[in-house]
Amino acid sequence: MGILARLQNIDRRILYLLIALVIAAPLLQRPRRHPHIIFSEVRNAYKTLDTVPKDKIVILSAVWGPGTRAENEPQTEALMRHLFMRGTKFVVLSWDPLGSDLTYDDGLRIQREMGKQYGRDWVHLGYNPGPMYTVISGMAKGFHQVFKRDKLGTPLTKLPVTMGVKDYRQIGAVAEITPSGTVWTWIAYFNTPYNKPLVYCPTAVMAAEAYPFLDSGQISGMLNGVIGAAQYETLLGMEDKRTYAAAASWALSSAHIFIILLIILGNLGYAFMKRKGTREQGGRRIG
């Protein structure tokens, strides 16, 4: 079989080895350079959280778990950093039992970096089993009826961040960081009825279906996967820092180029075989 013909039948094990090397190299090398082109939806997300009134809190609703940590964790960290920088109080609400510990650890780490304090600047409400629509609609009417204690078991009425939160009026915005289709619940039960801005942080594969909601204004801004997180870090002035988001954006770049090259090679092989088949049949197309 000629080389061109072999191009459409490369052993998948070779492909898997190559993609592992292509993705691992930037992640190990950790390039500093952040994307300098910022999508408008990322800018809008930044502006939304930047303009939350100081007397209101932000809810970071984290639906993610270890599976999508690579995409959702940088988004969570970028949002936490922004809110800490602004001095905006926030609560983290986790809908995944494993994700609850991960988001709590992230909060503790960033709080230490930025000299903030748990209870005074942020609170983690722990894992909530749902159902989501019940919790969200209940919280909008009576925050303390739905959430009584934080992750550590402390009554929310004793924590400075949450003691004054009664209902939707004390909530300035919601950021939903999710790998699944849960944002529609926030839109239907909280953000549209009570006129609150919503920042959507999905994995990249889910971003495409959010554009109608961005267009209608039901979502104020969006962080498109780990790329969105890297762009958000640029807006936070972190473009020279070696962060995972920056490294991941370059890993994605190289992976996308690799896949495009593979598709081109595969199609070259396919076109060659097709032509060869037509020539062998005396120029007649078969099938």
Next chain:
Amino acid sequence: MAKILGPHHGWILAAYIVGAMVSGAIFLALLTTVPPRYRKPIVMVLTFLAGLFYSLEFLLPPEAWFFVKPNRNPLTDWRPFVGTLTQIVWSFALLLGVWNLFQIHGKAVVKRGPGWYNSAAFFVAFAAIVFAGFAKDMSRSTAPAQLYTILFKGFLTSLDATMFSLIAFYIVSAAYRAFRVRSLEAALMMSAAGIIMLALVPVGAVVTNWLPNTGFLSIFRLEKIGYWLLIGPNMAAQRAIAFGVAVGGLAMSLRIWLSLERGSFFDRQL
């Protein structure tokens, strides 16, 4: 009503649990004595009432409840309670699921068929996490908490992330195998996919960075073409599919609510 439904503790809670189980058993026993020709109408009425709650709660705004002073929708206060009921039903079903797992893997271990040790591993893992979970809360020693951390954060978190990471490999083999340009439509789709793939990553910006940022030529910058594809054709298609799925969902919900749904599960003799 709040006193009856309110949180309870100790012996009162135990009494409520036992009372609920006894009432449930009596109710189910009474249902089995109902003549077969009345069973379906009972199910239809219960289904209709259950769906009616959510329909009335959403469709009738507070102003419509003119007979309630001040105007408010009284059903909204009951929504958390109704939501809790569904959680309770799901919890019972989880026991059934676990029982099914025990049955299947138990039989495999007893029969000692090929791969029986995998079924034995299920029991070991089940026992370990249940023990670690309870011991962590009940024991004063730190050893159970450490075991819990190893099993939960160490094993489960890592396994979850590993399985998700497989997708990166599979998308390469799927894209390489399936994306063949066999027609004009396929060529258009491939071009759009290639543009979006490059536009979303930093390297895409590098490819067309030499084009000006403003003016007519700026529309050929990759990120601008990619953005137009996302807010133009993609958004229109997503909207269209979303409308179709929503109307289809409405129709199916309506059929189930009004007991108009057909199929072996819905037509079976009760």
Next chain:
Amino acid sequence: MIGTTPYANPAVWIVEGLLVFFILYKILSARRGRELFIRRIPGLSALDEAVGRATEMGRPMLYAPGLSGLDIVGLQSMAILSHVVRHAAKYGTRVIVPLADPVLYTVAEEVAKDAYAAEGVPEQFNPEDVRFLSDRQFAWASGVVGILHREQVASAFYFGYYYAESLILAENGQMIGAIQVAGTPATTQIPFFLASCDYTIIGDEYYAASAYLSREPTLLGSLVGQDYGKLVIVGLIVLGAVGVTLKVLAPDLPFVAWLNDLFLKFFPRGL
């Protein structure tokens, strides 16, 4: 603003009322014996072909309802499962049904049992073929992948709500050479199924499946009613587009301001 309450507004009453009216009207009209046309959906027509292939090869089939719970997506999946199992029962082919939701597991078991009984072969039903694996997404996916490889299934059906595990299942099915038919209302997973499966049904074709397979008048009538409902939505979109366009091109026309105000009043922008 009228739209921003947690309750329905007049626009919702009118639009939903129209949709419900068309669906119920068409159901009643179909029950009265009116013939209704439904176009061919290749993915659903391929179900029988896939069952036949598994029978010829003497290997079992796999039917995975994804991560659906007991909701409309899960119930629709059960309707398709019933059809697949009934066909499989005719030829004595095994159908393995791994589930991720314990409530749906109880329903699937009953559906499979009834399907075998309806074909007169209740003894063919093996309770171990309908099994609950795990409610954790990737634990369920790895269990299904294990079943695919161990049982060397000839045909795999993926009908239900899927998330990221869709590609894992579909690629592993490809590896073992199974014929794969997939359908999900989750638009984000459609590209992965399209790349790896032989047939894929998209969007509301999923909800049309039970009508298509059974040709039941009630279900067909509902399907036609849905199409009329979509026409209502298209009409509203066209009206809105015309209004916004005229606002720019001919703002002085008397009805233009009124039309735009009406739309903004009943369909307000989010924020």
